[in-house]
Amino acid sequence: xxxxxxxxxxxxxxxxxxxxxxxxxxxxxxxxxxxxxxxxxxxxxxxxxxxxxxxxxxxxxxxxxxxxxxxxxxxxxxxxxxxxxxxxxxxxxxxxxxxxxxxxxxxxxxxxxxxxxxxxxxxxxxxxxxxxxxxxxxxxxxxxxxxxxxxxxxxxxxxxxxxxxxxxxxxxxxxxxxxxxxxxxxxxxxxxxxxxxxxxxxxxxxxxxxxxxxxxxxxxxxxxxxxxxxxxxxxxxxxxxxxxxxxxxxxxxxxxxxxxxxxxxxxxxxxxxxxxxxxxxxxxxxxxxxxxxxxxxxxxxxxxxxxxxxxxxxxxxxxxxxxxxxxxxxxxxxxxxxxxxxxxxxxxxxxxxxxxxxxxxxxxxxxxxxxxxxxxxxxxxxxxxxxxxxxxxxxxx
Amino acid sequence: xxxxxxxxxxxxxxxxxxxxxxxxxxxxxxxxxxxxxxxxxxxxxxxxxxxxxxxxxxxxxxxxxxxxxxxxxxxxxxxxxxxxxxxxxxxxxxxxxxxxxxxxxxxxxxxxxxxxxxxxxxxxxxxxxxxxxxxxxxxxxxxxxxxxxxxxxxxxxxxxxxxxxxxxxxxxxxxxxxxxxxxxxxxxxxxxxxxxxxxxxxxxxxxxxxxxxxxxxxxxxxxxxxxxxxxxxxxxxxxxxxxxxxxxxxxxxxxxxxxxxxxxxxxxxxxxxxxxxxxxxxxxxxxxxxxxxxxxxxxxxxxxxxxxxxxxxxxxxxxxxxxxxxxxxxxxxxxxxxxxxxxxxxxxxxxxxxxxxxxxxxxxxxxxxxxxxxxxxxxxxxxxxxxxxxxxxxxxxxxxxxxxxxxxxxxxxxxxxxxxxxxxxxxxxxxxxxxxxxxxxxxxxxxxxxxxxxx
Numbered sequence: 001x002x003x004x005x006x007x008x009x010x011x012x013x014x015x016x017x018x019x020x021x022x023x024x025x026x027x028x029x030x031x032x033x034x035x036x037x038x039x040x041x042x043x044x045x046x047x048x049x050x051x052x053x054x055x056x057x058x059x060x061x062x063x064x065x066x067x068x069x070x071x072x073x074x075x076x077x078x079x080x081x082x083x084x085x086x087x088x089x090x091x092x093x094x095x096x097x098x099x100x101x102x103x104x105x106x107x108x109x110x111x112x113x114x115x116x117x118x119x120x121x122x123x124x125x126x127x128x129x130x131x132x133x134x135x136x137x138x139x140x141x142x143x144x145x146x147x148x149x150x151x152x153x154x155x156x157x158x159x160x161x162x163x164x165x166x167x168x169x170x171x172x173x174x175x176x177x178x179x180x181x182x183x184x185x186x187x188x189x190x191x192x193x194x195x196x197x198x199x200x201x202x203x204x205x206x207x208x209x210x211x212x213x214x215x216x217x218x219x220x221x222x223x224x225x226x227x228x229x230x231x232x233x234x235x236x237x238x239x240x241x242x243x244x245x246x247x248x249x250x251x252x253x254x255x256x257x258x259x260x261x262x263x264x265x266x267x268x269x270x271x272x273x274x275x276x277x278x279x280x281x282x283x284x285x286x287x288x289x290x291x292x293x294x295x296x297x298x299x300x301x302x303x304x305x306x307x308x309x310x311x312x313x314x315x316x317x318x319x320x321x322x323x324x325x326x327x328x329x330x331x332x333x334x335x336x337x338x339x340x341x342x343x344x345x346x347x348x349x350x351x352x353x354x355x356x357x358x359x360x361x362x363x364x365x366x367x368x369x370x371x372x373x374x375x376x377x378x379x380x381x382x383x384x385x386x387x388x389x390x391x392x393x394x395x396x397x
Numbered sequence: 398x399x400x401x402x403x404x405x406x407x408x409x410x411x412x413x414x415x416x417x418x419x420x421x422x423x424x425x426x427x428x429x430x431x432x433x434x435x436x437x438x439x440x441x442x443x444x445x446x447x448x449x450x451x452x453x454x455x456x457x458x459x460x461x462x463x464x465x466x467x468x469x470x471x472x473x474x475x476x477x478x479x480x481x482x483x484x485x486x487x488x489x490x491x492x493x494x495x496x497x498x499x500x501x502x503x504x505x506x507x508x509x510x511x512x513x514x515x516x517x518x519x520x521x522x523x524x525x526x527x528x529x530x531x532x533x534x535x536x537x538x539x540x541x542x543x544x545x546x547x548x549x550x551x552x553x554x555x556x557x558x559x560x561x562x563x564x565x566x567x568x569x570x571x572x573x574x575x576x577x578x579x580x581x582x583x584x585x586x587x588x589x590x591x592x593x594x595x596x597x598x599x600x601x602x603x604x605x606x607x608x609x610x611x612x613x614x615x616x617x618x619x620x621x622x623x624x625x626x627x628x629x630x631x632x633x634x635x636x637x638x639x640x641x642x643x644x645x646x647x648x649x650x651x652x653x654x655x656x657x658x659x660x661x662x663x664x665x666x667x668x669x670x671x672x673x674x675x676x677x678x679x680x681x682x683x684x685x686x687x688x689x690x691x692x693x694x695x696x697x698x699x700x701x702x703x704x705x706x707x708x709x710x711x712x713x714x715x716x717x718x719x720x721x722x723x724x725x726x727x728x729x730x731x732x733x734x735x736x737x738x739x740x741x742x743x744x745x746x747x748x749x750x751x752x753x754x755x756x757x758x759x760x761x762x763x764x765x766x767x768x769x770x771x772x773x774x775x776x777x778x779x780x781x782x783x784x785x786x787x788x789x790x791x792x793x794x795x796x797x798x799x800x801x802x803x804x805x806x807x808x809x810x811x812x813x814x815x816x817x818x819x820x821x822x823x824x825x826x827x828x829x830x831x832x833x834x835x836x837x838x839x840x841x842x843x844x845x846x847x848x849x850x851x852x
Contacts, residue, residue, distance in 0.1 A: 002739060033777060037741025041703075041734050041772040045713045046822070046839040047829045048705050048731055049410075052749030052758055054776025055833050056742040058783065061756040129779060171780025171834075275754045279785065335784040336796065387796055388814040395637030 008032050026121045030128030058277055059133045065271035065278075066137050066325060069258035070106075072251055074098035076261070077145045080199045080254050083239055086207035098145075101200050102257050105152055106140040112153045113139065116160045124165075131170035131177075132160070138178035138325060141258025142318065144197035151189060155181040175373045176332045179322075179366050186361065198254040209238040214254050215316040216355060216362040218243065223305025223356065230308040248315040259321035262314065269324040278328040281337065282344040286323035287314055289348020297356060305356050313352055322365035323347070332373040336383040343379055347372045401598060402632045404619030406792040408752050408827055410561040412709065413767040414730075416669035418568050420680045425497075426688040429473050430490040430720040431458055436532060437843065438464075438541030442488045450477045455502035455528050455662030458491050464544055470529025472664030472685040474500040490720065493686075504528050506660035509575065512582045516657070521586050525653060528662045532723065533649025537630060537642045539846050540821030549643040551590035551634050554581075556606040556647055557597040559624035560708040560823075564669035564726050566647050567603040569680060573651045574605045580654030584645060585611055595629045606647075619792065627824040631793045636818050648726060668692075668721065672709075672730035673769040674702045683721075689728055690718045697730060703772050705729040710826040711839065734773025742776065749775070752790065752831040779834040790827040793819065797828050801838060804845030809852075812845050821846070 008028075014021050015028040032038070034056075042048050078094025089097075113136045121128050139156055159181035164173045185193050199212045206212075213221075215234065222233040234243035241247055251261025259265075272278030294310025301307050313319060327333060327347050334343035347368045354364030361367070433442045441462035446452060452475060457468035471493055478494040504524055507516055522545055525531045536543040543549070557566060570577065585592050591613050596602045598618035607614070615633060617623045626644045636642055645653075648666065655663040664685035671678045676696045683692065689704060705712035707725040721728065738744075745757035750768040754761045760768070787797035795816040803811035822839040829838035 004739075005737060033742075036737035036739055037773070037775065038777060039735045039737050040774045040777065042774055043837050043840065046711070046837055047826055048703065048709045048712055048714065048729070048772055049412075049770040049830070050774045050776075050835065051753070051831045051833070052746065052751040052760070052775050053753040053755050053831075053833050054742060054835065055779045055782055056776060057755045057757065058753075058833050060743055064756050127777065127779075131782070169780065171782045275756060277753075277755060330784045331782055333784070335798065337785050337788065340785070384796060384799055384815075387794065390794060391635075391637065391814065391816055394635060395639070 004035060008036075023125075024122055026125060026127055027118055030118075030121070056130045056133075059130045061275050061277045062134045062272065062325070063137050065268040065275075066141060066258065068264040068267045069141060069261060069321065070102070070137070072261045072264045073141065073145075073257040073259075074102045076252055077101050077200055077257065079252055080145075081201065081204075084199050084201055084206045084210050084212070085204040087204075097200070097202075101145045102140070104149055105143050105145075105147065105257065106137070108149050108152045109140040109143075109156055110136040112156045113160055116157050117165075120161070120165045120169075126169060129170035131164075135159075135164075135177045139181045141325075142178060142182050142256045142321070144193060144256055145200045146197040147185070147193070151185055151192065154188075155184045158184045171331055173331055174377075175370055176326050176329050179326055179370055179373075182366055183370060186366070190360075198256075207238070211238055212254060213237075214362075215243050215248060219305050219308055219312075219316065220355070220362045223303040226304060228304065230304050230312070233304075245312065245315060248312075256318060256321075259318040262320045265320040265324050272324065272328065278324065279330070279333070279340050281340040282328045282333055283323050285341050285344025286319070286327050286348040286351075289345035289350075290314060290319055290323075290352050291348070292345075293349040293352035297352065303356075313355070317355070317363050318365045319348075319351055322351070322369055326365070326369050327372075332376065334376040334379050334383075336380050339376065339379040339383045343372055343376055346375070399614050399616075400633065401616040402618070402629075403598075404617065404623045404628070404632075404792040406789055407559075407620035407622055408790050408831065409559070409620040410710070410750065410830070411765070411767055412561045412673065413769045414672040414675055414678045415562055415767075416564065416671050417677070417679045418565070420667060420682055423681050423683065423692045423694075425495065426683065426691050428478060428492050428494055428688045428720075429471075429475075429684060429686040430492045430688070431469055431471070431686055432490050432720060432722060433459065433469075433488050435723040436461075436469075436542055437847075438539075444480065444488070444491070446477050446491070448477050448480055451475070452477060452493060453500045453502045454664060455504070457527075457529065459488075461542075464542070466526050466545065467531050467542060468527060468529055469532060470502075470662055472662075472687075474498075492720075501661035501663075502528070504656060504660045504662070507657045509579055509582070509658070512579055512657055516583075516586065518586050521583050521657075524656065525583070525587075528656050529664075530649070530653045530656050530662065533645050533652060535644045537627065537636050537644060537821070538640075538818035539850055541850070543643050545587075547641050549588050549590060549641050551593060552584055552588050552643045552645065553593045553595065553626050553630050553633070554584075554612075554645050554647060554650060555595050555624055555626040555629055556602065557595075557600070557624045558708075559597075559621035560710055561621070562669070562671040562727065562729055563624075563708055564667070564671075564680070567601075567606070569667040569669070569726065570605060570647060570651060571603065573654075576651045576654035576658060577605050577647065578609060578654065579658050580645075580650035580652070581609055581612055583653050583657060584650065588643070590642075591634075593629070593633055595626070595633075597624070599623075622790075622792065622824060622827060625823055627819060627821055628792055631819055638813060638818065640818075646724070666726060668725075669727045670696065670730070671727060672705075674698045674730040674732055685721070685723060687721050688718055689715065689721060692728065693717065693730065699732055701733045703731050703733050705731060709770070710830060711823045732769065732771040734771030736773075738773075752786075753833075774835050776833065776835050778836060781834050781836075783833050786831060786833075787825075787828040790831055791824065793824070795819065797825060797838075800845075801836070801841055804841055804848070807848060809848065812849060817842070817845050817849060 077098035163180035350368035351364035598616035
C-alpha cells in the first residue's frame with residue numbers, strides 16, 4: 001500500500017462520525033479523491049461496469065484546453081509592457097514580467113475560490129466538487145493584467161457564493177460563474193476596469209502617444225466620433241501594426257490575460273471539440289451569429305463601427321474566448337441540442353449589438369452570455385415542449 | 398409490412414470473455430430457486446407450497462395477489478428445501494432441492510396443426526397461465542408480467558441481443574425451430590394485433606428466425622441498443638398513453654411452444670458463462686433458476702471477482718452460490734474494482750473503456766480491442782453537468798435528462814409527457830454506463846415506473 005494511502009487511512013478516524021474533525025469529513029474526502037480514484041463499486045443491480053470518464057476528468061480537459069491561452073497571455077502581458085514603455089526585450093524577459101502579473105491572479109483566484117467552496121462544503125456538508133477547477137482558471141483568464149488582487153478575491157467570493165452555492169452548487173447554477181465574477185467587477189468598480197488596466201506598465205513611463213485603448217474601445221470611439229473608418233483608426237493606433245486583422249488573430253494586443261489570441265482560443269476549441277467536452281454547435285453558432293449580425297450592420301452602415309468588416313468582430317475583444325470557454329459551460333447553456341443552436345446564435349447576435357450600441361460598455365460577449373444564460377431554460381422549455389407534442393400527436397392517431 | 402430500420406445512435410461495449418460456441422454439461426446443480434424479486438410486478442406474493450413439499454417441474458409455487466391466475470412454477474422436480482425471507486418477511490427465494498431425474502407435471506399436448514386450427518385462444522391462455530410459461534409475456538409500458546385480460550395492440554419479439562457478452566440466440570436455440578414456430582402460433586392466437594419478430598440486419602440470422610411464419614419480420618441494424626425490444630417498439634409502433642403492447646424473448650417463445658407440443662413446462666436453458674474472469678467462457682445446459690455453484694466451479698481465474706446474473710449492463714450481483722434470475726440466460730464474472738488508484742482520474746489509459754475522448758482516455762483509438770473492465774464506478778456521484786450525451790446512446794426521440802429530473806421531482810405528468818411509458822431499465826442502461834455524474838439511472842427509472850403504476 002502506498003504511504004500516502006496509509007497516511008489517509010491513519011487520519012480517517014478523525015474525520016469519521018464521532019471523530020474530532022467529523023465536520024470536515026468532506027474536505028478529507030475531497031483531498032483523498034483528488035489523489036486517488038476512490039474504491040467505490042457499482043450497485044448490486046444495474047450497470048456492473050462504468051465508463052472511465054468522470055466529472056473530474058471532464059473538467060481537467062477544459063483546464064488543459066485553456067493552457068495555450070494562458071501561456072500566450074503570460075507572454076503577451078510582457079510583450080505589451082515593453083511595447084508601451086518603448087523598450088525592446090527578450091522572450092524570457094517578457095515571460096518573466098507576464099508571469100509576475102498573471103500568476104498572483106491565478107493563485108488568488110484558486111485560493112480564494114477553493115477556500116470559499118471548502119467553507120461552504122463544510123457548512124452544508126456536501127462533497128467538494130471539481131467544478132472550480134475550471135472556474136478558477138476562467139476567472140483568472142478574463143481578468144485584466146493590471147487588476148488589484150483584492151478585486152480578484154472579492155469578485156471570486158461573490159461569484160462562488162451568489163452565482164453558484166446559493167443555487168445548490170455545481171450543476172445547479174443559472175449564470176456562468178466566471179462571468180458573474182467579471183460582471184461583478186464591471187458594475188462594482190467601473191472606473192477600475194477600463195483604460196489603464198489592460199496593459200501592465202509598472203513604474204515605467206509609457207511612450208509618447210500611448211493610450212492603452214483596446215480594439216473595441218478604438219472601434220467604438222470611431223463609431224461615435226465619425227472620423228474616418230474603423231480600419232483607418234486601427235492603422236492610426238499609436239503602436240504600428242497592432243490592430244491589423246492578422247495581429248489581432250494572433251493576439252499580441254492589449255486585453256484580458258487569456259482572451260486576446262483568437263488562434264490560441266481556437267486551439268482550445270479544437271481540444272474541446274475533439275474530446276467532445278465542449279459543444280461544437282454552441283461554438284460554431286456564436287461565431288456565426290456574430291458574423292451574420294456584423295454583416296447585417298454592414299448593410300445598414302449607420303456609423304463607422306457598423307461599417308467595420310464583419311469578420312473583425314470575431315477577432316476583437318473576448319468573443320472567441322467567450323464562445324469557446326464560457327458559452328459552452330454545459331450547466332448554464334441550453335441543455336437541448338436544438339436549443340444549443342438558438343442559444344449560440346443569439347449570443348453572437350447580441351454580442352455585436354451590445355458592442356455597437358452600448359455607450360458605457362464596449363465588450364458585449366459577457367453581457368450577451370449572461371443574458372442568454374437566463375434565457376436558456378426558456379429556449380429549452382420550447383424544445384422540450386415540441387418533443388412532448390410529437391409524443392402526444394402520435395398517441396391520438 | 399416488414400420494415401428495415403437503421404439505427405446510428407448507441408455504443409457497443411466490447412469486452413473480453415465472450416462465450417465460445419460450445420455447449421458443456423456442468424454437473425446438475427443441487428438446488429434451484431425462484432426469486433419473486435425477479436418480477437417487479439409482484440407486490441404481494443402468495444406461497445402455494447411449504448418447506449418439505451415435493452414438487453414437479455411445472456408445479457405452481459406462488460402467485461401474486463393482484464393477478465391470481467398467473468402462476469409461477471417450479472423449474473425442476475424435487476423438494477422445497479427452504480423459503481428464504483428478508484426484512485419484514487419479504488419473500489426472497491424459494492429454494493428447491495432437485496431430484497436426479499426430472500419429473501414433469503403433465504399438460505395437454507397438441508400437434509402443430511392442432512395448434513394452428515383446433516386450439517382456441519381461451520384454452521391456450523388457460524394452459525399458459527397454469528403451466529408457468531405466462532411470466533415470459535411482458536407488458537409495455539412498465540416492463541412487468543402481462544395481465545392476461547388485456548388486449549395488446551401488438552406483440553414484439555427481439556431475435557437478437559446486443560448487450561455486451563450477450564449469448565448468441567442463433568447458436569443457443571439451434572434445433573428448436575419447431576418449438577419456436579409453435580410458440581409463435583400460440584402468441585399469434587392471444588392477440589388481435591401484429592406479432593413482430595425483429596431480427597438483426599447486421600448478422601446472418603438462423604432459419605428459425607428468418608423463415609418464421611405468420612409474423613412480421615423486421616430488420617434492425619446498428620450498435621447496442623439496437624437489439625432492445627423497447628427501442629424496436631419505438632420505431633415500429635410506439636407506445637403512447639393508454640396503449641398496451643407485449644414482448645416475449647425467444648426463450649419464452651420456445652418454452653411456450655414446448656409446453657403445447659410436449660405437454661410439459663420445460664425450464665431447460667442454454668446459458669452463456671462469460672466475462673474476463675472466466676477461464677473458459679462457453680455455454681452450459683441447465684435449467685431456469687439454477688444455482689451457479691457447479692457452473693462456475695474450477696472455471697474462475699481471479700479470487701476477487703463479482704458474479705452477475707445477466708449481462709454487465711443490466712445484470713444483478715449474486716453470490717458464488719446464488720441463483721440465476723428468471724429472465725437471464727447469462728452469467729458474467731467480472732473483476733471487483735474496490736481499490737484506490739493513484740491519480741486514476743487523470744492518468745492516461747488505453748486499458749479502460751470510454752464512450753468519451755476526454756483527456757487521457759484513449760479507448761476510441763482502438764475500437765476492436767476487447768476490454769477487461771472491473772466494477773469500479775470510476776468516479777463519484779455528482780449533479781448532472783454534461784448535456785446532450787444521453788441522447789447519443791438512446792436511439793429514441795426522448796430527452797433522457799429531462800425525464801430523469803421529472804422522476805426525481807416525482808412529477809407524474811412530466812414523466813408521462815417525456816416518455817416514461819416507452820422505457821424500461823435496459824433501455825437507459827447505456828445512459829447509466831456513460832453518465833459522468835455516476836447516477837443509478839436504471840434504479841431511478843424503476844422508481845418512476847413504480848410511481849406511475851401505483852399512481
